[in-house]
Every structure is written in structure tokens, then in C-alpha cells.
Amino acid sequence: MPTARDPLADLRRIAYLLERAHEKTYRVRAFRGAATVLGKLPDGELAARAKAGTLTELAGVGDVTARCVVESLAGEEPVYLRRLESTAGQDLDEATRSLLEALRGDCHAHSDWSDGGSPIDEMALAAVDLGHEYLVLTDHSPRLTVARGLSAERLEEQLGVVADLNAGFAGLGLSFRILTGIEVDILADGSLDQTDELLARLDVVVGSVHSNLKDEPEVMTRRMVTALANPHLDILGHCTGRLITGGRGTRPESRFDAAAVFAAAVEHDKAIEINSRPERLDPPKRLLRVALETGCRFSIDTDAHAPGQLDWLPNGCARAVACGVPPERIVNTLPAADLLAWAASHG
Known part of the structure; x- marks a missing residue:
């Protein structure tokens, strides 16, 4: 039997x-x-x-x-x-697979503390199964109420939960770590939607524009340049805000001076996210090439809201390879200690 x-x-x-x-x-x-x-x-x-x-x-x-x-x-x-x-196999060319294998973790992921669908531990265990060394937990900030953004009090509580989970992983002999983080809203004036005290305590901060996406180009440019100068921000998330497919419909790119925004990222040594979500694939390849030529660092992330979505990194890797982004310019090819040192250098 x-x-x-x-x-x-x-x-x-x-x-x-x-x-x-x-x-x-x-x-x-x-x-x-x-x-x-x-x-x-x-x-x-x-x-x-x-x-x-x-x-x-x-x-x-x-x-x-x-x-x-x-x-x-x-x-x-x-x-x-x-x-x-x-039907689940992904046919990756050699260069894409090589880059995927070089990634040590994912710097943008959500849990059911905000608009994700699974508890933190389930997201973490899925990352472990994928061979990640770390996963940055980046639930939303308070003003994004539609996504159940975390108040300062809830974020403080989450930090304790992450510490307990990491202690459990260490007790099991796992080298894996959940890194603390947030996807913080970039507000209309370029400020960040969380207290400086809490942002300073986080390992990695992703900043994204989620509102007024149709602002005039000069307004959007000033907004993002201001955010990139903030010492607490490390990664600029899905910079154009576009949606190209999916259940939420489509949405055009925000308009901004890409040369000025990417130059600010280089000046402050911040990373531009290569977002791997199928409905985003942001930035578009033409802007990804501009960022590369400007000298930007990058972070290839899934923006996962469920465990299975953590396996979307090949989408971003394929785009990075197509645009000639070298692994040494991608911050999540770094071991956790080096990633943390890079993020800490901004403060």
C-alpha cells in the first residue's frame, strides 16, 4: 500500500x-x-x-x-x-539564472499586518525554502489606510514579533534572518510617512509614491528628489507607479525628470527598485537603462503579498539582464551584514 x-x-x-x-x-x-x-x-x-x-x-x-x-x-x-x-517551471536563460542565484534575499515584501495575505512566519519560511538568507519585511505606513498601514504603535509591536521569530530561527540553527523594514509612503512634500525615530531603528526602508500619481512632472520630480535626500530612505520603490495588467486595471506612468531623480539616487547612494510584480515590472526598460547609465544601484524585489509571490524574482532578474545591470550594482546580492552596513551609511 x-x-x-x-x-x-x-x-x-x-x-x-x-x-x-x-x-x-x-x-x-x-x-x-x-x-x-x-x-x-x-x-x-x-x-x-x-x-x-x-x-x-x-x-x-x-x-x-x-x-x-x-x-x-x-x-x-x-x-x-x-x-x-x-506547468510551474520557469525556463530561464543562463544569465538570468546566474543573477537569480547571486541574489541573497528580497528587500520588499508584505505580510497580513498590512495588505499581505499571510502571517510573517509563513512569508519567512517560504523565503527560507527559496534559499534566501534574508527577507526584508516592508509593510505599509499609516496614511495608506486602504492597505491597513501600520501606525507607529503597530510597527513597534511588529519589531518585537520579528525579534522573537529571528530568535526562533537562530535556535533552529538557521542562518536566515527577517530584516526589519517598511514601505513608507513618500508624501506630497517628499517627507516620509513615519516618525524619524522609528525609521532610524529599521534595517531597510523602501519609499514609494502611492498618491497623487498624476502630479505635474516638476512636482513629482521635487517630491522624489526630496525623499531620496532623506537619510532614512534606502530604496526608491516602483518609481513610475505604473500598472500594465492585472485585476486593478492599468495605470500610466507618473511623469518626472528621470535624469534628476536618478542623479539624486547616485548622489545619496540610494537604490532604485526593479519591481518584479507582473502587473508592475517597474521601471520600464528605457528608464532602467537611464538609471544604469547614471550610475545607480538597484534592488531586485518581488513586492510580494503572499508566499508564492516571493518566487517572482526571475521577472526582475530577466529585466536586469536585458538592460545590462551588473550584479555588483544590485544591493541584494550583498550578504546581510553588508546590506545593513550600506543602509546604515545613509543615516
Whole structure:
């Protein structure tokens, strides 16, 4: 008789692959939710319900997830999972794969503390599985209320949670670390949407424009140049704010003087983000080339809001390779200690 698989692991793997494929959120939640519900059952009840055909009597378990559990308990790879695995491969050219392997971590990721879909520990463990040495946790700042941005009090609380998780990783002998951070809103006057005291305590700060994206070019330029001069900002996130596809529709690029913005990044030794989200892929390649020629550093990030999205780094790597960005200009090819030293040099 085949040995039973771990049905909860199979459900979570399905959710991960759906996230990586940028599938609808409700589909992901169906599998993650079912795994959570079934994980709370007393010993023996999962197998008993699978045998009796009563799994779907549990709230949050549907016909598809129940079928996956039954197949898994029978020692079979669930058909749903097998189909996803067969189409999940990413054909990367040698240069893109080499750059991907050079990355030590991801400097832009969200958890369910703001608008992400998973707890911090789940995001961290997914990063560990990808071979990352670190993950910078960058939940949103307070004024982005639509994304449940963190008040100073909540961010302070989050710092304690991260410290506890890192102590747990160290206790397990893992070299992996969650680095503290924030995706802080760049406000209309170029100031940053969090207290200087808290920003100074964070490991890495990503600053992004999320409002008034249709400002006149001179206004937007002044806004970003001012932010880049702020000693607490390390990385300029998704600089044009564009959306090229996806459920939120499309959005044109913000207009600004790219030469002036990128020159400010070089002057203050800040990094320009190469955002790997499929609906962003920001900056466009023409601006990425301008930033490269200006002498900018870069950070290839996923802007992940779910564990499976942490596997989007190849998108950014492919764009960096296409534009000739060398690995030594990419800050997340640095070991954690060197990344932290670079960020600390701005303060």
C-alpha cells in the first residue's frame, strides 16, 4: 500500500503555486483556508472524515480541496497539484539564472499586518525554502489606510514579533534572518510617512509614491528628489507607479525628470527598485537603462503579498539582464551584514 502523503503540505503547495501564477485570491484562500481548518482537527479525525466522505461538512473545505486530501492520504500526488507542478517551471536563460542565484534575499515584501495575505512566519519560511538568507519585511505606513498601514504603535509591536521569530530561527540553527523594514509612503512634500525615530531603528526602508500619481512632472520630480535626500530612505520603490495588467486595471506612468531623480539616487547612494510584480515590472526598460547609465544601484524585489509571490524574482532578474545591470550594482546580492552596513551609511 502506498505511503500516505502530508495532505496539509499538499494543500499549501497548491496555494503557493497559485500565488506564483498570480491566480485569483479566492482560489488561493480556498486551499490555504482548508489547510488551516484541517490542521486544527484532533488526531485521527482527518483520516476518518476522508474515509467517511464527510470532509466537506467542515466549513472552509470544498469538493476540490477534499478530493486533494483523499488522494494525498492514499499516497497519490493530488491531480490538481500534479497539473500545477507540470506547468510551474520557469525556463530561464543562463544569465538570468546566474543573477537569480547571486541574489541573497528580497528587500520588499508584505505580510497580513498590512495588505499581505499571510502571517510573517509563513512569508519567512517560504523565503527560507527559496534559499534566501534574508527577507526584508516592508509593510505599509499609516496614511495608506486602504492597505491597513501600520501606525507607529503597530510597527513597534511588529519589531518585537520579528525579534522573537529571528530568535526562533537562530535556535533552529538557521542562518536566515527577517530584516526589519517598511514601505513608507513618500508624501506630497517628499517627507516620509513615519516618525524619524522609528525609521532610524529599521534595517531597510523602501519609499514609494502611492498618491497623487498624476502630479505635474516638476512636482513629482521635487517630491522624489526630496525623499531620496532623506537619510532614512534606502530604496526608491516602483518609481513610475505604473500598472500594465492585472485585476486593478492599468495605470500610466507618473511623469518626472528621470535624469534628476536618478542623479539624486547616485548622489545619496540610494537604490532604485526593479519591481518584479507582473502587473508592475517597474521601471520600464528605457528608464532602467537611464538609471544604469547614471550610475545607480538597484534592488531586485518581488513586492510580494503572499508566499508564492516571493518566487517572482526571475521577472526582475530577466529585466536586469536585458538592460545590462551588473550584479555588483544590485544591493541584494550583498550578504546581510553588508546590506545593513550600506543602509546604515545613509543615516
